[in-house]
Amino acid sequence: MGWVNAGHRVKVALVWNSTPTKDYTTDPVKADLVLVVSGPTQTLYSASWDNSYEVVDFTATASGNFQIKVKNYRFDGFNEFFAAAWEPYITNRRYHSTNNSGLTRSTARWAVLLDACTGR
Secondary structure, eight states: OEEEOTTOEEEEEEEEOOOOOTTSSOOOOOEEEEEEEEOSSOEEEOOOOSSSEEEEEEEOSSOEEEEEEEEEEEEOSSOOBEEEEEEEEOOOTTTSOBOTTOOBGGGOEEEOOOOBOOOO
């Protein structure tokens, strides 16, 4: 993910596909992925199991490089494409334009991870 300064709030999201039936009456999720964000002094885990997304929202306790990892807790499919996005919350509005939520558009970071989760 990159460098984060101590005291900055960061939100990381992970999404993947679900497999709804043709009439959308059921939507079985074939994967239960866990989002892990780790830095110099903290490691944070997402904690949901019945949907196709995970979120970690935190304030960095120390400056340093942070990494995003995806672990498969349960995987019932053949493969799965997923994507991750992250956004640091910047409070210094003097240098950045922000939208109504206070997120800084000029420093948004996101990456599409077109990798297949194979369940191994």
